[in-house]
Amino acid sequence: MQQVSSWFRLNKLVINPDKTTAISFHAWQNKNNPTPEIIFQDMIIKYKIETKFLGLHLAEDVKCNVHVKYVCNILNKNYYIIHSLKNVISNNALRGIYFANFHSHLRHGILFGGNDSQGIKVFKLQKKVVRLICNVKKRTSCRELFKKLHILPMPCVYIMEMVYQIKINIKGLKHNLTIHEYETRQRFDLQTRYCRTHIFKKSVTNLGTKLHNKLPNYIKGLENLKLFKKEHKAFLLHHIFYSVDKYLTHG
Numbered sequence: 033m034q035q036v037s038s039w040f041r042l043n044k045l046v047i048n049p050d051k052t053t054a055i056s057f058h059a060w061q062n063k064n065n066p067t068p069e070i071i072f073q074d075m076i077i078k079y080k081i082e083t084k085f086l087g088l089h090l091a092e093d094v095k096c097n098v099h100v101k102y103v104c105n106i107l108n109k110n111y112y113i114i115h116s117l118k119n120v121i122s123n124n125a126l127r128g129i130y131f132a133n134f135h136s137h138l139r140h141g142i143l144f145g146g147n148d149s150q151g152i153k154v155f156k157l158q159k160k161v162v163r164l165i166c167n168v169k170k171r172t173s174c175r176e177l178f179k180k181l182h183i184l185p186m187p188c189v190y191i192m193e194m195v196y197q198i199k200i201n202i203k204g205l206k207h208n209l210t211i212h213e214y215e216t217r218q219r220f221d222l223q224t225r226y227c228r229t230h231i232f233k234k235s236v237t238n239l240g241t242k243l244h245n246k247l248p249n250y251i252k253g254l255e256n257l258k259l260f261k262k263e264h265k266a267f268l269l270h271h272i273f274y275s276v277d278k279y280l281t282h283g
Contacts, residue, residue, distance in 0.1 A: 033072050049075040053083050059231065060093040088141045094231060096145030100153055103137060107157045110134045114161055126165050127181055134161055139189055143197070146190030147234055147276050155186040155274075175272045187275050188268040192261075194240040195247065198222070199260060205241065221245040239276070246280055 040047055054077045058065040070077040082091040082098050089099040110133040114126060121129075138154060145151055159174045166177045178185050184192065198205070206223040222241045227233040244252070251267060254260040273279040 033070065037072070047072070049073050049077065052077055053080045054078070055080060055083060055090060055092050057092055057094055059229070060095060065092070088144055096148040096150050099141065099145050100148065100150040103141075104153050104157060106137050107134060107154065107161075110137070111157065111161050111164070115164060118164065118167075123165060127183075130161060130165060130183070134158075135183070138186060139193070142186075142190050142193055143236060146186065146193070147239070151186065151190075158186050178272050179269060182269065184265065184268055185272060185274060187279070188273055191243055191273065191276060191279055192264060192268060194236055195244050195264060196257075196261060197236050198240040198244040199257065202244075242280060243276070246282065 037047075049072050052072065054067075054070050056065050056067050056079060067079050080092075082089060084090070089102045091098050113133060114129055117126060117129065138158060160170070162174050162177050162181065162183065163170060163172060165181065166172075168177065174185070202222070207221065222245055224238060224241050224245075227238055232238055247264070248267065251260065251263045254263060271279075271282065273282070
């Protein structure tokens with residue numbers, strides 16, 4: 033803790049021990065997780081099973097249930113706002129309010145829980161608000177509505193964010209052609225690693241690499257990040273994938 037204290041002091045950061053908590057992250061199967069005593073500035077830092085950090089609700093078992101519940105509560109409130117303005121303003125203005133009050137919350141922290149089984153609750157709320165904006169019945173398919181409004185469904189937002197993280201860090205990743213010289217179709221793909229845990233399988237490093245490898249070559253080869261994002265979004269809007277699995281099995 034002395035090293036941590038020195039680092040904060042050198043970077044001119046002040047820590048309030050009264051508001052500081054500790055979490056011992058572990059897999060949910062591990063019932064005997066160690067919680068060593070932490071003393072900072074002569075005060076014992078208490079452990080919590082969950083806490084809020086930079087807008088994300090983190091739990092010690094690395095599950096997203098708490099965060100998804102928090103996001104759903106915010107989205108439900110903003111759904112009511114859009115519903116209240118439905119007959120007052122134009123659809124174009126309503127779409128703007130969607131991006132400001134709904135989509136921004138949906139997107140924040142999506143790398144953390146965007147592919148979790150609980151994420152379907154957020155996706156259902158998104159489809160609900162899209163149907164509201166388009167003034168259609170609750171059982172109407174949303175695929176064409178997403179295209180009409182130029183809005184990415186939640187799974188596509190997750191895919192886009194994951195792939196972008198790989199793209200901006202691609203120089204630190206290896207391609208298949210660096211480990212063999214065979215003329216295979218996947219020789220220009222990024223190398224994936226063996227995964228032992230479910231958490232690593234869903235990580236940006238692993239799953240993000242697989243998502244990047246499924247990109248069409250004309251997008252994969254783009255160097256300009258702005259153009260890359262534009263073309264990738266257009267590709268996702270054209271196909272409207274409702275799950276990561278659908279994207280991985282496409283084509």
